[in-house]
Amino acid sequence: MDASPALNAPDKAAPERVGPNGRRLIYRHPLVIRLTHWINAAVLLVLLMSGLQIFNAHPALYWGAVSTFDTPALAITSEESGGANRGVVYLGDRKFDTTGVLGLSKDAGVETERAFPSWITLPANQDLATGRRWHFLFAWFLVINGALYLLYGLFSGQLRRRLIPEGDQIRDFGGSVKEHLLLKFPEGEEAKRYNVIQKLTYLGVVLVLLPAMVLAGLAMSPGVDAAWPWLTELFGGRQSARSVHFIAAGLLVLFVVVHIVLVLVSGVVNNLRGMITGWFSIGRVHPAGEDAR
């Protein structure tokens, strides 16, 4: 496995070396983590886009076992208003005009009534059958890739070592909030570990959000519901599971957006190098004035 150091070094000390320009490099991400990270990113993109295609076939959400067609919790539709067609989103009783994006958007220059616009669905045109094929194949990739990540994370100790906040971090939670607000992140020894907000967010995504996503998806399956009725019941019924699945997708999108923004503002080249080659710079060996990563 090329020049990568031992994957499961027994304790927390990540391998370290001095790179060109006197940078201190730590081996931050083992190969399995890097691979599963990028596969996960691609798979989630396909799942999001094909999921929105599927949602478009019946762009309304309900709570409970069945659809209460007259009183959806959320509906994306189009309606005539003042002689013109408008895209609208109903959230309970409240109505929002979303023309151009939701409910009514341009598809290849033609105004089209569709919940999510064609540029964000897979396939681009209205095609539930193919959307389902993409979604269910890539759902398997998500589960297999996620299982690999979790198994590796558990048995290598990475999950515990890298993601469980340490005592001092929990005590200084406020300090981490301040760091984020000022977009000023630590260097040197402290950069060897994730900050506390980062750790809790990753834990939430990896152990709560993604599993909830998969389980809510399974809870919608009539076959799984027959085999494991408790799962659908856990979500409060099939239509609730569908709503949870949609909300969880929204939270994942939110996570990815924030994640990318923070990657950009906290040293994009260094972060990308870390997730591509494994080596992450924590500053110079002999800080001379300003530290340049």
Added chain:
Amino acid sequence: MILHRRRLLTATAGFAGASLLGGCDRFAGTETGRRTLSIGEDANLYVQRLLMTGMTTAREFPESMISPWFKPNGSIDPPDTAYKALAAKNFSDFKLKVDGLVDTPLSLSLADLRALPSRTQITRHDCVEGWSCIGKWSGVPLSEVLKRAGLKPQARYAVLHCADTLEYASADGAWMQPSHPNTVREAHAAYVQLAAADDWGGSPTGAASDGEKDPDATDGRRPIRYYESIDLFDAFNPQTILAYDLNGKALPVSNGAPLRLRVERQLGYKNAKYVMRVEMVSSLAGFGDGKGGYWEDRGYEWYAGI
């Protein structure tokens, strides 16, 4: 060395990303693409069958949870001459044919079917589009009918032939929808629009013809009627019934009168309405495009357990 590798990896990731977004639709349009994407269905069928036995039943609900309105979908008023004639006489002339790989072909009237053992179940109907309704179904278990007909050992699937025409086919490849009153037509058009997956087939050769000239053929266009198929695993499940009542009353036309299939562990489109004939077969190859159903021929999964 790191720089070199980084550039290589970035380029690879960039290329993968670009082709992911730009090439997905093209990929799905190829034969390899279709076959690859179908692996998910195979996996789902295999795993779900591991999770259940033939006797595993879908959840049943209390009366209090029955939906006030059971949304009809797909055909809601078949335009077919033969069907209209049956409906005009309240289906008193209706005969369900049971044939194919059976020892004794049957022809059963509604009275015959009602005289057979019956089952009533309150179940949730999940449409492939995403919505659900709960309804109370009464009917004769398909297993009771098949036991009386007796299966030949080669029989592997039950093909449900339905009365409703969804579109017309002709040799020139043009499609045409049946004529409906305006409102019905709109709903119908929206439904057929879901079949936009031309890539998956749904070729204008359409469903198998009986050879006889069809009274509903117009301008030389042959009607393509709804059909479905299930295997013996589902055919002999106790909840798999040919339903004649919905919520304690005779099945309305919009919900599939006089008889519809209930196969509760799968999605709505497997639950064929307007069932006229149950044909036992060893292979689905001879029907439509050979995928086992009207929607299956248009890209939807034959196994609709998810």
